[in-house]
Amino acid sequence: xxxxxxxxxxxxxxxxxxxxxxxxxxxxxxxxxxxxxxxxxxxxxxxxxxxxxxxxxxxxxxxxxxxxxxxxxxxxxxxxxxxxxxxxxxxxxxxxxxxxxxxxxxxxxxxxxxxxxxxxx
Amino acid sequence: xxxxxxxxxxxxxxxxxxxxxxxxxxxxxxxxxxxxxxxxxxxxxxxxxxxxxxxxxxxxxxxxxxxxxxxxxxxxxxxxxxxxxxxxxxxxxxxxxxxxxxxxxxxxxxxxxxxxxxxxxxxxxxxxxxx
Numbered sequence: 172x173x174x175x176x177x178x179x180x181x182x183x184x185x186x187x188x189x190x191x192x193x194x195x196x197x198x199x200x201x202x203x204x205x206x207x208x209x210x211x212x213x214x215x216x217x218x219x220x221x222x223x224x225x226x227x228x229x230x231x232x233x234x235x236x237x238x239x240x241x242x243x244x245x246x247x248x249x250x251x252x253x254x255x256x257x258x259x260x261x262x263x264x265x266x267x268x269x270x271x272x273x274x275x276x277x278x279x280x281x282x283x284x285x286x287x288x289x290x291x292x
Numbered sequence: 293x294x295x296x297x298x299x300x301x302x303x304x305x306x307x308x309x310x311x312x313x314x315x316x317x318x319x320x321x322x323x324x325x326x327x328x329x330x331x332x333x334x335x336x337x338x339x340x341x342x343x344x345x346x347x348x349x350x351x352x353x354x355x356x357x358x359x360x361x362x363x364x365x366x367x368x369x370x371x372x373x374x375x376x377x378x379x380x381x382x383x384x385x386x387x388x389x390x391x392x393x394x395x396x397x398x399x400x401x402x403x404x405x406x407x408x409x410x411x412x413x414x415x416x417x418x419x420x421x422x423x
Binding site for chain 2: 194198202205290
């Protein structure tokens with residue numbers, strides 16, 4: 172993983188109610204604030220961040236899903252998601268926001284190659 | 293020579309992450325590389341606690357970090373949000389939050405996540421030691 176001017180790639184593999192996902196979102200938003208143009212990828216259970224009508228109040232946790240639509244305000248125009256994980260979790264790709272881009276098999280390699288640093292959660 | 297930004301997310305004695313990070317830094321410095329910044333994040337902030345007392349026949353990781361940091365003049369940042377949540381505070385934060393004591397090991401500095409972003413941008417390589 173090399174630093175310099177290339178954008179950081181943040182990959183989340185954990186579901187919407189995990190500390191790993193919260194950490195990934197926190198770092199993604201912070202990188203956005205510092206204009207590092209972070210690239211966010213949701214794999215496996217992390218695609219549950221895209222499910223609507225979530226509320227973490229009863230669990231005493233922040234509702235991370237609410238941060239997804241706000242990413243644009245941080246200069247993050249796209250969220251890359253694993254197409255197979257969408258299917259596995261019963262999420263209709265066509266119903267998602269235009270900023271959500273399903274990743275074809277093998278496409279992750281290109282994102283990793285283009286990244287300055289890769290952080291996996 | 294390369295420069296490394298090192299993220300430590302594991303608490304001492306809970307996983308191998310923190311000890312692996314320490315050993316990596318030790319070897320990198322011994323081989324002439326530069327540690328741009330150490331950033332202790334999430335449970336990793338426990339590495340900076342003054343109150344850790346492992347048994348005498350076990351490795352004292354927080355004290356080892358402190359020695360490494362002081363010997364090499366390393367920039368060792370402890371994430372302020374992670375630290376406050378977990379009860380690791382310097383004197384200033386203890387006073388601000390009216391806590392009875394401070395427990396940040398000398399050599400470590402409390403700081404924000406922006407310092408990690410800066411280190412990632414500056415370093416040749418980024419390493420993340422997570423449980």
